[in-house]
Amino acid sequence: MKHRLKKIIFLTGDLLILHAALALTLFVRYRLIDGQQDLSSYWQGHWRYFFGVFVIFILVFYINSLYSLRQMAAIKNFTRRTFNSVIAASLLAALYFYTFPRADIAPKTNLAIFAAIALAAFLLWRRLAYWLASADAWQNNLAIIGNNEKTAALVASLNKKPALGYQIVQIISHAEELADLEKNIRAKNIRIIVLADDLGANEIISSSLFSLLRYRVNFISYTNFYEQINEEVPVESINQDWFLENLQEGEKNYFDFFKQSLDFIIAVIIFLISLPFWPLIALMVKLSSSGPAIFTQERLGKNGRPFKLYKFRTMRVEGNDGTMTVVNDNRITAIGSFLRSTRLDEIPQLINVIKGEMSFIGPRPERPEFSADLEKQLPFYNTRLLVKPGLTGWDQVSGEYHSSSPVDTLKKLQHDLYYIKHRSPYLDTAIALKTIATVLGREGR
Numbered sequence: 001m002k003h004r005l006k007k008i009i010f011l012t013g014d015l016l017i018l019h020a021a022l023a024l025t026l027f028v029r030y031r032l033i034d035g036q037q038d039l040s041s042y043w044q045g046h047w048r049y050f051f052g053v054f055v056i057f058i059l060v061f062y063i064n065s066l067y068s069l070r071q072m073a074a075i076k077n078f079t080r081r082t083f084n085s086v087i088a089a090s091l092l093a094a095l096y097f098y099t100f101p102r103a104d105i106a107p108k109t110n111l112a113i114f115a116a117i118a119l120a121a122f123l124l125w126r127r128l129a130y131w132l133a134s135a136d137a138w139q140n141n142l143a144i145i146g147n148n149e150k151t152a153a154l155v156a157s158l159n160k161k162p163a164l165g166y167q168i169v170q171i172i173s174h175a176e177e178l179a180d181l182e183k184n185i186r187a188k189n190i191r192i193i194v195l196a197d198d199l200g201a202n203e204i205i206s207s208s209l210f211s212l213l214r215y216r217v218n219f220i221s222y223t224n225f226y227e228q229i230n231e232e233v234p235v236e237s238i239n240q241d242w243f244l245e246n247l248q249e250g251e252k253n254y255f256d257f258f259k260q261s262l263d264f265i266i267a268v269i270i271f272l273i274s275l276p277f278w279p280l281i282a283l284m285v286k287l288s289s290s291g292p293a294i295f296t297q298e299r300l301g302k303n304g305r306p307f308k309l310y311k312f313r314t315m316r317v318e319g320n321d322g323t324m325t326v327v328n329d330n331r332i333t334a335i336g337s338f339l340r341s342t343r344l345d346e347i348p349q350l351i352n353v354i355k356g357e358m359s360f361i362g363p364r365p366e367r368p369e370f371s372a373d374l375e376k377q378l379p380f381y382n383t384r385l386l387v388k389p390g391l392t393g394w395d396q397v398s399g400e401y402h403s404s405s406p407v408d409t410l411k412k413l414q415h416d417l418y419y420i421k422h423r424s425p426y427l428d429t430a431i432a433l434k435t436i437a438t439v440l441g442r443e444g445r
Contacts (some may be wrong), residue, residue: 057086259359260388290318296309
């Protein structure tokens with residue numbers, strides 16, 4: 001509840017700043033400080049056009065995770081993202097004004113003043129927002145049952161994300177310490193109890209925890225709490241029962257049908273629009289190095305069905321041993337690096353989407369030989385094949401680059417399972433918007 005309230009406060013603060021920036025812009029632009037002219041007439045003439053600018057700002061802020069309490073932890077990065085978001089929103093606002101020009105206002109000067117005021121105001125407000133989100137008044141006090149590797153993982157995660165507002169009051173290692181838990185619930189206002197261990201699962205322990213319900217505390221399992229604060233599934237702590245309890249695939253039938261229909265329509269439209277550029281990109285690829293312009297490779301689709309994936313080739317053919325791509329891979333050509341960063345190399349995958357082999361959004365498709373090896377190393381790796389692979393996905397917009405190492409592959413799987421469990425029109429829209437921001441920021445790999 002506090003998380004939702006925080007986000008509402010931040011959004012409300014942003015809207016107030018946008019309105020205040022517009023008012024101050026009008027004061028400065030039309031010299032209303034002397035009081036000889038009325039603000040209201042200028043306000044009515046400008047607000048209806050600047051409302052579109054406000055929408056652009058809020059949308060850009062959302063895409064860049066400025067409403068994410070998890071992202072607030074890295075304050076330097078958060079400040080940089082705020083600065084970049086205001087600049088990007090201002091440029092989009094300029095495009096908006098000149099796409100729909102109005103004769104009764106002068107957007108060029110007004111927008112420049114507005115952007116400068118908004119930038120200064122947002123940098124100050126976001127600093128204040130970080131302080132508010134981390135203040136003691138917002139803390140949710142919690143206790144953890146169990147002191148093990150799971151507990152250590154939770155402590156590390158919460159230390160990295162103070163803006164989430166969780167304060168660990170007590171960690172219970174032994175059943176004898178449960179007596180102190182009831183005292184702390186009353187004295188220290190513990191509201192959440194995370195179950196990271198069953199401490200032997202005997203009847204006395206169960207009765208002790210059951211008796212605490214009268215204090216209106218919330219009990220939550222380790223896996224659910226970890227998923228809540230990290231937006232990924234802790235694969236090492238789940239078993240087959242987790243899949244049976246959490247993956248309600250029968251309830252996704254209508255969503256999957258709607259998504260497949262929308263994928264087909266959008267893919268056809270983009271295919272027809274982009275088709276004239278295919279020969280130019282193919283020529284650039286051919287000139288960069290010898291080999292075919294279109295790269296094909298077998299990948300695994302939904303339920304493990306193999307298919308041929310199409311991409312514009314970004315690597316040299318000579319000396320390519322077919323191993324997984326690594327950071328700064330010297331096999332990538334100059335034009336290949338550009339195609340990867342702009343995601344233009346993935347345009348031929350529109351054919352895969354039209355054929356129904358892929359979706360726009362889903363887990364990254366893997367090669368069969370790699371998938372077989374990873375299934376041996378990582379539990380439940382191939383459960384990611386319950387849905388169609390995608391051109392982009394939850395892992396790709398997580399803000400982290402994951403290599404082919406076992407540790408990074410585990411992180412990718414945790415994001416993939418989170419997506420499979422929570423996939424919805426809202427989550428797909430969020431991933432699509434964040435992908436657009438990634439492409440425009442040239443952050444692709």
